[in-house]
Amino acid sequence: EDKRFRLVADRYWNARGGSHTDGGAFSFTVQRENGSSSLSCADKFGKQIFAPKGEWRINIEDDPIPLDRGTEIIKQIEQEIDAASIEKAFFHVIEALPLWNLGRLRWITDQIQQMAEKDDTNLERALYLLTLLNDRRYDCGKMKRSSVLQVVRTNIDNILDSVSPIDSGQPGILKRIAWETRQKLRSPDIGEAVLVIQSRDFPPEGVDCDARLAVKAYQMGWKRFIIYGLKGQRFHGCGCGPNTHGVRIDVYGTSGDYLASGIDGLEIQVHNNGQDQLCQIMKNGRLVVYGDVGQTFMYGGKGGEIYIMGNAAGRPLINAVGRPRVVINGTSLDYLAESFMAGNPLNGGGFVVLNGIEFNEEGNVIDQPTPYPGSNLFSLASGGAIYLRDPFRKVIDDQLNGGEIVDLSPADWDLIFPYLQENENLFGISIENDLLTVKGEKKNYTDVFRKVQAVKLDVLAKESITPEEWGEDRQEE
Template structure:
């Protein structure tokens, strides 16, 4: 079934053999009760579980308001989606077939988010969970104040303040983590390293839990960038933890673990030679860095 602005009143429950609702969003307002995001929620309540939204031109809040227990729902977005997409998402799968905007995945709880492009400011602010894959870069302040068990792969890099005040527990006991690959695609679609895995001066600042796994085979990152975290050797258990997510990442974007991520100057390296772990320091250490009262 296909719905657009002029036929929005024709929305109904799916009939036998109908599996996908196609929503042409171009003429819908950017937000509010008449927005395409609210129509998608209404369609879900009527029984639609697979939706393709295209013709987006900045409409906000797509994927919001569906509630819990939405593990059987999938949304595919085409065009220029707006701010707050997938915010508060709790179980569904949402794919953005372009770049995302600001506040993407804010306070996300569960589900799977895939972005075939870059993401904007404050990506996954305060997120509590979810499995997320970003083909490109993130702008500033991604995953600030995230808690619980978000598990995120960013194939590009970030501007600054990645995972500041990250509070995601022990990644080996159900907590969260971020994999930062620091790569990009050339004009022919081949994977290559970026100039630096992370250009900012604040990486994992004031974090109290979780971990970062950064592809940094040339050891370009320095302790002065951490501001509260510390480097640690990548263990076999660490690699076993992130490998399934890198395998999913390979299936989604064609970024090969063996040929792209573990290859350095054309030679295959061991994971511990390529990836570096950044973990939270004990709060007692942080307190020693504070000036006396």
């Protein structure tokens, strides 16, 4: 890897090449003037793309810079970790973080990493604190968020690299396995609960991939997994079979396609963006993605509980049936819930909540330009519903194809409210202060959310009445 390039980009897009609203293609131009060069980026419409400003250079050769009052801050964090008050420690860190530079941030995260060296209990707690710093949105002050994430993710990898190998013979809650030790896979001993899979050197798919190794480990009795160091490996969570409740997989790095496809009960948390074809034919279980997801998310899904912090690309939940319960905090580019066949959501059926929000550079929730930019919303759906956060009524009937927009009933709000509460617990997106607050004013849910539901298609309506009522001659076959 070339150290001149950072590991995390400043901006990511869910985009389509053929779109008339978003830049699915980009041009990069190098301009030379007076002996120096500059690089600019524009979308396919010629609109210039700017990266957020801020400190970005991570001088890994230099020692981290201790904080003023650093000992006091670290002592407080250590006490909260010892007391398992990890979220409290997280809020203490992000409250002070805007005043730091990257050198001081590195000092803090290195100190947290050292706390993980005490024992496996402290390791899990320190890992959780760094994971919150990776997952949540907050004000990074003068530092670029991309560089903050690189610092945090480096410490996460260092902590997981320090887990004792599966063949070490040492006692502990966590055991680590890698490509070179894959043949040492065994059942968990007494006191062992978490299998940490270092995936850097595994192939992306096939009989020797890390996803197949995780399936073998599950069959041997492991139920808690941390998979890290990913570079696009696919199929995580697939192949474990039916009734896998109680299994949890945490994924760090760049996971690949088909994650969580076909799962039936297990839980996966993705601490980054997801890729394409996630949750295809998912039957049951839970998925949490701390970022965006790609194309055809939950194609043919039948159930489960899914929370997406960011956007979904094209055709999410196409041909989904049964009772999937999905919260997408961003938007979907097009064809959301096409041919949705999820029954009556008020009687055990499925639904999607689409909040149409994003985060600004200070980590605050703001509205996207429109909650749904595409067409064919709920196209040809015969069941289920979309609960659309649209306080300015920007989505219009012309964007639908076989659906209708109606007001929310109290029963609708009672249905989605527990899922919005869990969404708040996971992502810090407040129902009262973010979702129901519009331009600084708190609103009633009926003023903010709308319901898109299926209507009977013309061809079905035509079959349901007599030829005389239809007003034309029809012959019985």
